[in-house]
Amino acid sequence: MSSKPTTRRPTISLTGPLPTWRARVLNPINTEAVIRDGGAIGRFPGEIHEGVGWWVGACLVVTAQANRIAVARDGHETSAAFYKRLCRGAINAQHFACSVAELRVADETSLIQTMKELGSVPGALVTTTVGDDGAETVRISLYDREGQPLGEEAGLARIRRMIAEDHVPIPVNGQAKGRVEQYAPQAVEEGATERSTQPRSSGPVPASCSSPSAVAVRRGPHRPRRRADATHGKPAARGRLGASAHAW
Structure with a gap:
């Protein structure tokens, strides 16, 4: 009785992360058609998928050798999915431990202004348009x-080549992972400050609020508008960074 030939199956580690190249093999793109005109563009679904956001974010950090970038998107639901993957790619790029200042929904003007406020850092903007046929282009x-x-x-050109040759950056260790921080642009913060300092409508002041101590309780202590960088003694960016509520 003849025995059937056996085929040896490749083993895959279940404990470590999957190699970066596996994502591209399963979801290939035409890099020449998609990575062009100052970024990545394509019909979704079809020419582009959410994983491209991760690849582009990681490659941008490495090619620019950036330890900080600024990112924004429009209000489209599809943009939000690509945007989240872009942020995750940026904070997982080799040893850079990149800090991502996220504006969430903002236009190009606000993004570029934030890039300048942060000290001339690179940036990325995710947008989605819908054609007459209902097809989305990201x-x-x-x-x-x-x-x-x-x-x-x-x-x-280097980003295109890195993606085409399956050289998308990954973190070298756990300490090399960056973080995503929600950023309030300077213009927004100054507008809020200006509104808070506008005089209220005139009228009789209650006796309980006429004393200086009572006024201090109502208005709160004075807070300086700029803070100093404890490391270098220079004024920090005039916007405001805060920990993001998303899980990255």
Whole structure:
């Protein structure tokens, strides 16, 4: 009785992370068609998928050698999915431990202004447009440190090559992972400060609030508008960073 030939199956580790190249093999894209015009653009679904957000975010950090970037998106639901993957890719790029200042929903002008406030850092903007046929086109616009669309020589060609050759960056260890911080732009913060200092409608002041101590309790202690960087003794960015509520 003849025995059937056995086929040896490859083993996959269940304890460690999957290699980066596996994601691309399962979800390939045409890098020449998608990575162009200052970023990544394609019809969704079909030409582009959410994983491209991770790849582009990680590659942007490495090509720009950035320890901080700023990101924003429009209010479209599809943009939010790509945006989250972009942030995750950026904080998991090799040894850079990149800090991602997220504006969430903001336009290009606000993003570029924030990039300048943070000390001329790179940036990314995720937008989605819907055609007459209902098809969605996602664009991930990348910007250099000067706020200009990322050119071929400035890094876009290298990003395309890294993705095409399955060299998407991954973190080297747990300590190399960055973090995502919600950022309040300077213009928004100053507007809130201005509104809070506007005089209220005139009228009789209750006796219980006429004393200086009572007024101090109502208004709270004075807070300086700028804070100093404890490391370098320089004024920090005039916006406000806070821990993001999302799990990254």
